[in-house]
């Protein structure tokens with residue numbers, strides 16, 4: 001079929017209401033940028049799930065980074081997004097303004113130079129992300145070990161996707177199918193989601209990030225819903241294989257063990273995170289047990305939005321108190337956040 005025919009189908013669909021969820025922040029952004037919602041019939045609803053790593057990180061993690069940044073011999077190193085995420089009282093940026101030591105970098109590997117140049121200082125990298133990002137931290141550790149650097153630490157809030165999807169399905173989320181995260185699947189393989197499709201009797205469509213790729217995957221997913229095909233289909237075969245990448249899997253197993261993790265709005269989910277193995281604990285900056293999520297602004301509805309139970313416009317702060325230049329909640333900070341993308345649209 002021509003792409004225009006797929007678009008026509010999606011625009012004119014008039015069957016039972018279908019609710020689809022993407023669980024990848026890059027998909028959330030791509031869907032907004034390409035105006036994908038505008039071509040869908042009102043009977044097809046796209047929800048944004050817990051796929052933005054910054055958004056799902058609880059406030060206790062931000063608070064711990066702030067504490068570390070205020071220690072005399074410690075610098076917190078992070079990507080830019082995390083700087084503006086509100087903790088329970090303030091953001092890392094605000095802590096920096098009152099003397100916290102914080103460096104923004106574009107790659108975790110930049111920590112190596114910092115640590116080499118200042119051997120008496122401890123550098124704590126804010127290791128946030130999903131299956132896609134975790135391998136980069138293993139390379140950072142490989143390098144730190146090879147160069148004998150003992151002043152690098154990770155504060156990990158690494159998460160794995162199946163636990164969060166299980167949580168949503170077990171807690172009454174009304175979702176008819178998932179757009180599976182293309183970047184995660186590039187590491188894990190498309191089969192990673194087979195068990196979930198089987199267990200919850202729901203279809204998964206692995207999608208790329210271009211407009212055409214999204215239209216093809218969403219059309220495919222709608223067809224699977226209509227035909228009760230509760231399996232995983234890979235619509236991103238140029239990048240995603242059926243199986244995982246064994247080299248990356250080995251790297252992850254070398255440094256990390258599966259652990260419980262705390263998700264904003266969802267609480268502690270078993271087997272949904274990665275913590276450093278005991279033999280590498282000397283690289284850890286106190287990552288376990290950062291579970292509390294005390295919103296700075298109690299009206300923020302990020303938690304419900306991440307579970308598909310509310311939309312950004314349902315939040316009383318959206319576009320008033322909370323905007324990208326002055327975010328009151330995590331979902332407005334990152335370009336992968338639901339509220340950010342609802343705002344820029």
Ligand code: SF4
Pocket residue numbers: 297299300301302305312315316317318319322323327328329330331332333339
């Ligand atoms: Fe939170 Fe802001 Fe989104 Fe409201 S608009 S849910 S305060 S991020």
